[in-house]
Amino acid sequence: MSYHVDKKGYYGQFGGAFIPEMLYPNVEELRQKYLSIMAAPDFKLEFKQLLKDYVGRPTPLYFAKRFSEKYNTKIYFKREDLCHTGAHKVNNTIGQILVAKHLGKSRIIAETGAGQHGVATATVCALAGLKCIVYMGEVDIARQAPNVARMKMLGAEVRAAKSGSKTLKDATNEAIRDWINHPEDTHYIIGSAVGPHPYPDMVSRFQSVVSEEIKWQLKAMESKENPNYVVACVGGGSNAAGAYYHFLDNTGVGLIAVEAAGKGVDSGESAATSVLGKEGIIHGSKTLLMQTTDGQITEPYSISAGLDYPGVGPMHAHLYTSKRAEFIPVTDDEAMTAGLELSQLEGIIPAIETAHAFAIFETKVFKPDDVVVVCLSGRGDKDLNTYIDYFKL
Amino acid sequence: MNRIQAKLKEDKKLISIYFSAGFPALNDTVEIIKNLEKSGVDMIEIGLPFSDPLADGPTIQQSSTKALKNGMHTELLFEQLRDIRKEVSIPLILMGYFNPMLQYGVEAFCEKCQAVGIDGFIIPDLPAEVYDEAYKTIFERYGLINIFLITPQTSDARIRYMDSISNGFIYMVSSTSTTGAQSEFGKKQQDYFKRVADLNLKSPQIVGFGISNNETFREATSHAKGAIIGSAFIKFLANKGVSKIPNFIVKIKA
Numbered sequence: 052m053s054y055h056v057d058k059k060g061y062y063g064q065f066g067g068a069f070i071p072e073m074l075y076p077n078v079e080e081l082r083q084k085y086l087s088i089m090a091a092p093d094f095k096l097e098f099k100q101l102l103k104d105y106v107g108r109p110t111p112l113y114f115a116k117r118f119s120e121k122y123n124t125k126i127y128f129k130r131e132d133l134c135h136t137g138a139h140k141v142n143n144t145i146g147q148i149l150v151a152k153h154l155g156k157s158r159i160i161a162e163t164g165a166g167q168h169g170v171a172t173a174t175v176c177a178l179a180g181l182k183c184i185v186y187m188g189e190v191d192i193a194r195q196a197p198n199v200a201r202m203k204m205l206g207a208e209v210r211a212a213k214s215g216s217k218t219l220k221d222a223t224n225e226a227i228r229d230w231i232n233h234p235e236d237t238h239y240i241i242g243s244a245v246g247p248h249p250y251p252d253m254v255s256r257f258q259s260v261v262s263e264e265i266k267w268q269l270k271a272m273e274s275k276e277n278p279n280y281v282v283a284c285v286g287g288g289s290n291a292a293g294a295y296y297h298f299l300d301n302t303g304v305g306l307i308a309v310e311a312a313g314k315g316v317d318s319g320e321s322a323a324t325s326v327l328g329k330e331g332i333i334h335g336s337k338t339l340l341m342q343t344t345d346g347q348i349t350e351p352y353s354i355s356a357g358l359d360y361p362g363v364g365p366m367h368a369h370l371y372t373s374k375r376a377e378f379i380p381v382t383d384d385e386a387m388t389a390g391l392e393l394s395q396l397e398g399i400i401p402a403i404e405t406a407h408a409f410a411i412f413e414t415k416v417f418k419p420d421d422v423v424v425v426c427l428s429g430r431g432d433k434d435l436n437t438y439i440d441y442f443k444l
Numbered sequence: 445m446n447r448i449q450a451k452l453k454e455d456k457k458l459i460s461i462y463f464s465a466g467f468p469a470l471n472d473t474v475e476i477i478k479n480l481e482k483s484g485v486d487m488i489e490i491g492l493p494f495s496d497p498l499a500d501g502p503t504i505q506q507s508s509t510k511a512l513k514n515g516m517h518t519e520l521l522f523e524q525l526r527d528i529r530k531e532v533s534i535p536l537i538l539m540g541y542f543n544p545m546l547q548y549g550v551e552a553f554c555e556k557c558q559a560v561g562i563d564g565f566i567i568p569d570l571p572a573e574v575y576d577e578a579y580k581t582i583f584e585r586y587g588l589i590n591i592f593l594i595t596p597q598t599s600d601a602r603i604r605y606m607d608s609i610s611n612g613f614i615y616m617v618s619s620t621s622t623t624g625a626q627s628e629f630g631k632k633q634q635d636y637f638k639r640v641a642d643l644n645l646k647s648p649q650i651v652g653f654g655i656s657n658n659e660t661f662r663e664a665t666s667h668a669k670g671a672i673i674g675s676a677f678i679k680f681l682a683n684k685g686v687s688k689i690p691n692f693i694v695k696i697k698a
Contacts, residue, residue, distance in 0.1 A: 069542060071499040071568040072593040073617065075602075214505050215495065227498050234597050234620045332543045332569065333496070345517045346547030347495040 054299040060248025065365035068247035073231040112268035124417035138429030140171035146257030148175040151238035162226040164219035165356035166198025168242030173207035183207040186225040188218035243287025244364035247335030258293025280305040283426040284407040288364035290428035311353035312380035322351035323380040325371040333362040354383035355403035385410040402429035447535040458670025460487040464507040466516025483693035492540030501624030503675035529561035539566040554586040564589035607645040637667040
């Protein structure tokens with residue numbers, strides 16, 4: 052059994068491209084061309100070069116001695132927080148901007164929640180000299196002022212999504228509507244492993260550099276290339292897709308997906324999509340999503356703006372239902388505590404999204420000789436205000 | 445013969461109206477439908493509101509959101525339509541996004557639609573291939589016609605594919621845009637209407653998106669069988685109310 056995408060764009064029963072006809076030519080063009088574009092030698096060379104010289108890859112695989120001692124197992128951090136712009140998001144935007152250039156597109160659109168993907172997109176648009184428009188929920192614009200300023204400084208136009216709940220889901224709707232209205236010159240850089248096929252697969256492939264590096268780095272440090280477990284937080288699922296990618300079909304490697312439980316899975320204020328979601332369609336993909344019995348998409352909640360997406364990527368929906376990955380919900384409080392602990396044990400302030408992944412060690416017990424790799428997907432600078440408010444710093 | 449097919453055989457240009465069920469007020473649905481038929485409308489698209497209408501512009505987004513706030517939901521719509529066929533004989537098409545139908549259960553949904561007298565569906569996010577593979581047999585079992593959307597970007601080959609699996613009309617989206625009113629059609633759109641007309645499809649074409657007045661209606665139907673008006677009608681409903689519907693239709697047909 053493979054956990055990768057099949058020829059029709061599905062992961063098990065999830066995935067596909069449930070798109071309005073207006074998007075068909077663009078999505079179809081991408082579907083037909085993405086693999087050959089990505090496989091072309093000049094593309095690969097340019098992508099690798101940029102990841103190395105511009106993003107700063109490979110990112111370190113760091114053996115966390117104090118953290119390991121505390122939890123009595125061998126814990127490595129994959130330091131995606133050290134990427135340019137502060138998170139793994141840029142791996143994907145570098146890849147997609149090159150795809151956009153190959154497709155001859157001159158205008159880039161993106162959606163963003165917390166602003167990390169928006170910043171990563173604005174960054175590569177500046178790098179490539181392409182026009183950039185980022186859709187962001189009106190509510191998020193107010194919550195994430197520093198990232199809005201960063202995008203503007205990078206030359207992007209930030210447009211407020213004023214429909215629906217005015218957050219990530221609505222920003223994505225607005226980006227899709229923009230694409231419908233600009234079918235010829237525009238490429239849509241989706242920020243996570245979500246959306247219609249081929250996006251989940253394309254984004255996963257660009258992020259797969261994370262697990263590719265883990266393999267050779269671990270080989271050098273532990274004399275084996277496969278860890279016992281890979282742990283990552285999941286909102287839409289792009290950092291998890293990247294960290295799992297080369298281990299997906301190796302069932303000897305345990306995959307742990309950490310979801311935002313908000314104020315508790317049963318509190319009514321949660322973003323634990325796998326547990327609370329039902330199969331349905333969101334943003335062109337058949338996957339698990341939070342919705343009413345009537346099929347209206349509901350608004351999730353998490354203290355981290357990057358995890359409050361009502362759906363989850365189709366790869367992850369498949370990993371959940373097939374039980375290939377273990378999904379663990381972590382509350383706001385548990386994540387914040389873990390973020391503080393990581394800061395004080397290892398001197399690394401993580402993004403609050405990332406902090407969720409570190410909270411599992413309080414409850415999940417590993418063997419002393421297990422090798423556990425945690426994807427440290429982003430740094431916490433953007434979250435300082437939330438940390439300050441929470442801990443009264 | 446399905447009511448849609450019978451209507452398409454009539455020797456006239458068809459005027460079709462879209463509205464969001466549950467808007468302006470929750471229980472306006474039946475009144476709106478009756479008024480539209482009395483005003484001489486040929487066909488009605490009843491919008492099943494959705495939280496995330498990707499293909500719609502601001503007007504229909506807002507009417508959808510308002511309808512949901514008013515309390516509209518799938519079962520309630522079926523209830524409102526329970527006796528509609530005692531009073532209304534023109535074709536009724538349900539237009540909505542796929543997720544609410546999936547949650548209801550596609551087969552159960554179709555069964556219910558047949559029972560109340562719905563004649564077909566327009567489902568923007570159900571691609572032709574998926575329909576063909578997974579749902580065509582179910583829709584047809586309940587006598588429901590699926591309407592396909594095409595845009596100026598749709599290739600001739602793809603249009604012919606849709607025509608081959610269509611047993612109703614082809615919904616020609618007038619421009620590359622989300623729904624919403626325009627004041628006139630340019631040469632580009634006229635060329636597109638003509639290009640599609642020249643394909644000599646078996647399915648008649650009805651133009652939608654951007655039709656707001658008598659002028660755009662006439663332009664749209666110069667090469668097509670009919671036209672659909674949505675956003676402009678919803679704006680009218682919001683401003684003038686259900687009782688004034690005949691005034692709107694008279695002006696379009698003038």
